[in-house]
Amino acid sequence: MKYSTKIAACAMTALLGSTSLVMADCADPVKIGVLHSLSGTMAISETTLKDTMLMLVDAQNKKGGVLGCEIEAVVVDPASDWPLFAEKGRELLSVNEVDVIFGSWTSVSRKSVLPVLEELNGLMFYPVQYEGEESSKNVFYTGAAPNQQAIPAVDYYLEELGVEKFALLGTDYVYPRTTNNILKSYLMSKGIAEEDIFVNYTPFGHSDWATIVGDVVALGEDGKQVGVISTINGDANIGFYKELAAADVSADDIPVVAFSVGEEELSGLDTTNLVGHLAAWNYFMSADTPANAEFIKTWQDFIGSTDRVTNDPMEAHYIGFNMWVNAVEQAGTTDVDAVRTAMYGQTFPNLTGGIAEMLPNHHLTKPVLIGEITADGQFDIISQTDPVAGDAWTDFLPESAVLTSDWKELGCGMYNTETKTCVQLTSNY
Amino acid sequence: MHKTFISQNPSVLWFIALLGLFTLAVTVGSEAFGTGLISTSMVKTLGKTLCLCLIAIAMDVVWGYCGILSLGHFAFFGIGGYAIGMWLMYARTEGIVLSSLSGQAIPSTAQEISDAIGNQIFGVVGSSDFPWLWAFADNLFLQLLMVVVVPGLLALVFGWLAFRSRVTGVYLSILTQAMTLALSLWLFQNDSGLRGNNGLSGLQNIPGFEGSSQAAISLAFFLGSALALALGYLLFAWVVSGKMGSVVQGIRDNEARVRFLGYRVEGYKLFIFTLTAVVSGIAGALYYPQAGIINPAELAPIASIYLAVWVAIGGRGRLYGAVIGAAFVSLLSSWFTGGGAPAIDLGFYTILWTDWWLVLLGVSFVCVTLFFPKGIGGLFDYLVRKPS
Amino acid sequence: MLRQFLTIFIWLGLAGMTFAQDLQPVLQTHADEIAKPSRSSVSVALDDLVASGAPKTSDFLEQWQDKGVWQRDADGVFFFATEDGDALTLRDIDTVAETTAPKAGFSQLKPNGGVRRLIGTALVQFQLTDPDLARRTSAIESIARRPNASQLAPLLKSIDPETDATLKARKIQLANFMSASFAPDTDDKIAAINSMSSDTSIEARAALNQLLSVKAVVSPDAPKGNVARVLKLGPDLSQDDAYAQLVAAKLAPPTVSPAAIRDALTANIDGGRVGGIPTAQLDNQPMRETAYAALAGQGIVPPLVTQAEQTNAVETHSFYEVYDEKDPAVTDAARAALDSIETRVGAAQAVDLTLDALSLASIYFLAAIGLAITFGVMGVINMAHGEFIMMGAYTGYVVQQFVPDYTLSIIVALPLAFAVTFAAGVAMERLVIRHLYHRPLETLLATFGISVALQQLAKNIFGTQARPLTSPGWLDGAWVVSDVIQISYIRIAIFVIALMFLALILFVLKRTRLGLEVRAVTQNPGMAASMGINPDRINMLTFGLGSGIAGIAGVAIGLYAKVTSEMGADYIVQSFMTVVVGGVGNVWGTLAGASLIGFLQKGIEWFNPSNTLAAQTYMVLFIILFIQFRPKGIVAQKGRAAAD
16 A cells, blocks of 8 residues: 555656756647556456556656656556457557557457557557467567577477476467467477377466366376476466465476466465476576666665565566667657667666667567565576567468568568568568 | 427526537548647547447437337347448458459459459358348448348337337346347357458448548548437437327336326337337447447347446436546546556555556446436536526 | 506506595596586586496485585685584584584585486485484385486395395385386386386386377388387378478478468569569468469479378378387287276276365354355355454454464464354444344445454555464375375365364264254244244344354364465455355355365366366356256255245
């Protein structure tokens, strides 16, 4: 209650524009839109990102804003209602006239706002790992593409853990569906037989996991090493991990690697029985770098609680926001086309070490980290790759293997390299 | 006959006149007209609100007049949206695919075109085959027919089963809720062929009007919605007046007595249920091209409960009450969640309306039910006190 | 001769020297591999470490496995170390001399799961006969995870000296599984296999399945080798698949796909024509094939493979599977053993499914029983019932913030949750529902408003993150009957709580004064009032009771699933259906409804295990149809009370 009051106060300051630092020569204030759900089912994840944005704006204003102007954050609440993302997005761009939007979590919310962004030539930074198969001129994808999270994790399974039989468990929506499709095709190209890949989809918020965990354990009956790849979303994970722990499935016998479970999700459960299970991300709070320590401290000071954790999408916003600020400074304007051009090749240090670079396909180069869950709800990083370049169109599905995205040279996000034509200039929503 | 109907219901004239004035004002103020006093996003919001008003009067007829508390009318609304959405998506994608295939050295076969469209539409959800549901998606006329036929048939079958078994009252409410839950769960599945959780998107881009601006398209839809609302209002006002209306309201007040009087209660209920379902479908077909996306969450039971709440707040048993309720609550809700409402600083705590709006809304439902069972519309009774 | 003798002598000497050798130099020769090990390459280093014979080898391996080894960044020297805030307590690998140093200059070695498993295997030889029981157990676990032939002999040898009875039994079982695969003598193998024929454990099935591993063979000749089965075209193998196998085995020319035809045609356009056909006419498959055939006739492209050629090719080859194991006696025995196991597994699965269904039914029952009282007995539709469940769960969470002992906190939380939601229920009844008894549909709206407000209020207070509600340690784990039949203790606890509440409510309603009065008020409030019963008080208490039980259900549900502000919404529709399907106004009806829904859902899931969502959809559809045909539910009320 106490810290939410504080956030509220901060939000107000950001909304109204604090008077302390207002630049005298700034006729046109720089506005950024924050399009994250603050109510409804996705509020659980997205509220944190809204706070992250307010924190970043706050920090940037202390450094003097951008182009000599104070940055003003316009926060709206699309309420986890997908059509509202389009409506609020349009409002942000045409009524509030923001220069850039940071927002969305679910793929469907992104697909909802995409047509509006493309119609009004807006600019959005999307901070969450997603399924790829999309490229929009107006969106920068600062989260991981499948080849920056799913594929390296599967490689780790195949090479390091020697997994021979896969259970792909996911929530029934587009990210798990597409990711699992890509993984299935990838695994088959690696010589895993189709009958050794078990796929299951459950509804959002599923809580009855006993049968499914039982099915997974039973996969071991032909003596092959079983591994679980989980794209289970949100709070359904809590029931899943509780059931895993109850069934005493140890990470040594059946490892589980999750793509949607971060520090935030683990804070909802007791992890002592889950030690050793895995997650793959581009960032873990436990990364031992000075930049990360600084980031965590700023965050916990801002939110007013040392219990609050940081996670991967927060880092994505951190990188995205700083790159945008640098691009604006470089372009000397907040004009969308100028900023977009300035974004290509923009670099910024990752919190986990190394440098992130914005590619012409609107994705970042990012290192892939694999962490083991520890008893205190954190991840112990046991593998960190060199930065991997994000790929909008996966190489492991025949239809998209021939596609490439290059907004800088080709000016096309869906370019067919076989027929040498641009399939479409808008994105496929 | 028509003259008497209008003269019996002066409120109908008033309503049509006010709606006309409102439409005119919005048109003149819109960006498409040139003045730009009202932003395109506002025009879209208003247009969507008109569609919500249309389904609200349908809800009012089925609940306020006929006494069936349906908690599933948003299912019909959603079906209408999906039906039109399939054509919009198909036609838009077909355009993209044909233009990208036109550069090929060899003309494409029908199979190749269909595969490419399928891949474009369903590739996102990891499939590329056209499900049988999309058999008529290439034909606007047939899909428009679906907007009416599918909700109508579903309502007919569902209503026939339910009314025949004399499921009434709360049971019927829960049954209708189960219907919309089943439908949304089914749509949530990727295998059902309507793109699962992603639903159909990009519906605001109307094929054939690629050159038109969204300002013009949204104004056109706004006008269409206004017309539909006016026609719907007339239709329902006519239905609930006269003998038909008396029987229907009799069923609401005491079903058994009406049955004893020799009326075929089930037939009347079924007619009202199906008719309102069809109108809901049309409202949905107008709503979703303005919203831009339809997905299964739209059909979740909670949406239909909200619909009942709008009607209750507006005032049941009077058509304009439903319109007031739907417009008032949905616009207020959009104002509060949009950050438009000023935060209240209590010194020790700041009330942010994005956090507290739902609490306020919930408490006001309770207050309205307890203290104003006639809703906002009831206020008119005080203002326009009839002599008799 | 002398020379040979000398060589041997030097060898022995060297061996003696390595025995006395320190471990650190060996580690340093593999420093990179040990600091950043990979499963595929670490074996070399492991073999060397073991071969070194240094006394600290097993200590090192254990510490390494437990992430207890650190490397000094400056010179790459390894240490055993324990973290102590920002400092490290270092122990020298060989001398065990203790020092401390700041953590900054050191990196922890974090071998991944695959490497840890290999380390475990390397440790087996040290641990198998270790006096410490925990070490022996871990050695056995390592063997079980990666059985290989070389471990069989040491394992057999270690059985007799084993003192711990449980571990001994485990060793015998494991030795048996391994004999089935690795025993040098066929009779031993078959004996081991036969002894497994009633063992439903996954390990037994794994061992047998590995013996029965097959590979697919396609050949122009008749089947030969230890044939598992011959595939028949049609039932076992479609013609397309069969032909694809032929192509893969290079026994037939590949078919030409439509895409390949298009590409070939595109590549051979000659003056607007391909194979003499104008390109504009190539917008259908038959025309394209004609053009392609023309090209093939000129020898430019490989010819099309016709359907008849494919059929012919497939028919002249045999498709079959052969066992990797050469000896038919062994495979026959394994097949027989596995068949007998599978019958048992089938039965066990049915039992397991029943347990799961019982558990699900008890959860539905617990969530719905409060509603059965308020809705069923009083006729009040409480849409905020789910939020009472949520309030109960949050009460549990808050209690755990103050009472750190999990057992105690649950004991405190259960009655407290009851008290909190009882109070909330009474307050709601007094303030809202009392005024709406004659307008049931409007209670629905009013309570829905309360539900919306409470949900958002919970969000404002507790935030949107899921909150932990941790069960006490003695409820961790599962009751394991066999590898197939098991159920977690927490689910058993929920089942027991559900039974207790069933008994309690039946007792209250049937055997107490309150219950009598409740029934009286339900049946005829006016008459009850004239008999001196205060209907207001009874309604209030009944509502409080129903809400209080929802609170306890909340704690139970929070323990096995999650605590969020939206958890109530997940159960409300389900609960209404449970009550309606079961039959309103009857606790037994609710029980029947919950059982029907629970068993049905598990049954549908069993038919389609990969799509849980479909199971839920079909279940709701079934409920709709069920109510249509039996509107009063399973246990229908009779007589006057049944009238609306």
